Amino acid sequence: xxxxxxxxxxxxxxxxxxxxxxxxxxxxxxxxxxxxxxxxxxxxxxxxxxxxxxxxxxxxxxxxxxxxxxxxxxxxxxxxxxxxxxxxxxxxxxxxxxxxxxxxxxxxxxxxxxxxxxxxxxxxxxxxxxxxxxxxxxxxxxxxxxxxxxxxxxxxxxxxxxxxxxxxxxxxxxxxxxxxxxxxxxxxxxxxxxxxx
Numbered sequence: 001x002x003x004x005x006x007x008x009x010x011x012x013x014x015x016x017x018x019x020x021x022x023x024x025x026x027x028x029x030x031x032x033x034x035x036x037x038x039x040x041x042x043x044x045x046x047x048x049x050x051x052x053x054x055x056x057x058x059x060x061x062x063x064x065x066x067x068x069x070x071x072x073x074x075x076x077x078x079x080x081x082x083x084x085x086x087x088x089x090x091x092x093x094x095x096x097x098x099x100x101x102x103x104x105x106x107x108x109x110x111x112x113x114x115x116x117x118x119x120x121x122x123x124x125x126x127x128x129x130x131x132x133x134x135x136x137x138x139x140x141x142x143x144x145x146x147x148x149x150x151x152x153x154x155x156x157x158x159x160x161x162x163x164x165x166x167x168x169x170x171x172x173x174x175x176x177x178x179x180x181x182x183x184x185x186x187x188x189x190x191x192x193x194x195x196x197x
Contacts, residue, residue, distance in 0.1 A: 003057040004047075005033045006067060010074055011051065022046060032059070052077045065123060068116045072109065081106040090171065098175045163188045 008018060015029040022028075022043060031037035039047070044055040053073050057066060075081075086100035104110055129141055151157045158177070163185045165171040176182060 001062060001067075002033050002035065003060050003062050003066075003070070004029075004039065006062055007051055007053060007058065007070060008033075010070065021050065063123075065116060065119045068112060068119055072112045072116065075106075075109050075112060079106045079109060081109050090175065090177075159184050160188065163192075167192055 008015065015033075016026045019026040019029050028037070032039045039059050044058065047053075047058050048055050051074075053070055057070055060066075062070065081104040083102040084105050085103050087103055088098045089101050091099040101113070104113075147157055159181060162171070162177060162181060166173060166175075166185055167189060
């Protein structure tokens with residue numbers, strides 16, 4: 001769905017109402033939504049200000065993650081949340097680091113943040129799964145899924161996955177979830193080194 005159309009639906013705003021606010025004809029809005037005409041650059045800052053949403057969302061087809069991000073921005077605008085505290089989370093999208101993420105006083109916003117994070121993970125997992133089509137490592141994905149289904153709450157699984165992330169330098173050495181992780185990794189790295197083909 002076109003970003004402008006999605007945003008108008010989210011805000012329950014009719015095409016004619018937006019046209020009136022911008023001082024243009026309704027037909028222009030229809031052309032923008034149908035992709036037959038680009039939104040002129042002079043209207044982008046006005047749209048950003050009006051909806052509190054970055055300009056690049058208005059003139060593109062939105063992914064599921066982008067739709068959630070737009071919803072989050074609307075929620076932030078509607079609820080005016082306060083950040084209660086920050087929590088550390090692993091960030092693997094190009095950063096590969098521990099980052100501080102805000103925890104808001106409005107649970108709706110925290111919930112959509114978690115939903116966005118899950119959607120991003122699903123998107124990335126699907127991309128990686130597509131890369132292994134008819135590939136001998138498809139079994140690795142099957143095993144990972146079985147582990148998540150049967151042992152996702154087991155500390156050993158988490159510690160081992162984090163150790164693998166350090167071993168293959170997906171995470172920086174200093175990013176540990178628990179103090180005893182370093183000792184665990186020291187022991188398991190000996191096994192990894194002995195069996196690294």
